[in-house]
Amino acid sequence: MRINLTKKDLINQIYMQLGFSKLVSENLINDFFSTIILNLKEEKKLKLSGFGTFSIRKKNSRVGRNPKTKESKVISSRNVVLFKPSKEFKEFINKND
Numbered sequence: 001m002r003i004n005l006t007k008k009d010l011i012n013q014i015y016m017q018l019g020f021s022k023l024v025s026e027n028l029i030n031d032f033f034s035t036i037i038l039n040l041k042e043e044k045k046l047k048l049s050g051f052g053t054f055s056i057r058k059k060n061s062r063v064g065r066n067p068k069t070k071e072s073k074v075i076s077s078r079n080v081v082l083f084k085p086s087k088e089f090k091e092f093i094n095k096n097d
Contacts, residue, residue, distance in 0.1 A: 040081070052085040 014025035046054045061077040
């Protein structure tokens with residue numbers, strides 16, 4: 001069973017199901033992703049109804065250790081993206097067929 005879903009797979013799905021050309025399908029996917037990324041970067045939160053909510057959280061710097069060498073190193077602060085699935089998404093995933 002295949003685990004990864006690539007942009008090329010999404011483009012082919014749109015091409016096959018909607019009949020758009022591959023160029024139009026690629027532009028549609030790229031525009032969709034860029035809209036999500038830009039909105040998330042500006043607003044720090046993005047809700048897609050029926051799918052879930054993406055949010056950005058700041059992680060503070062901390063000390064981490066290499067388990068092999070026991071060497072301590074500072075892990076710098078950074079922003080991370082969180083995803084919380086919607087109620088409908090959870091119900092769909094847990095639905096018994």
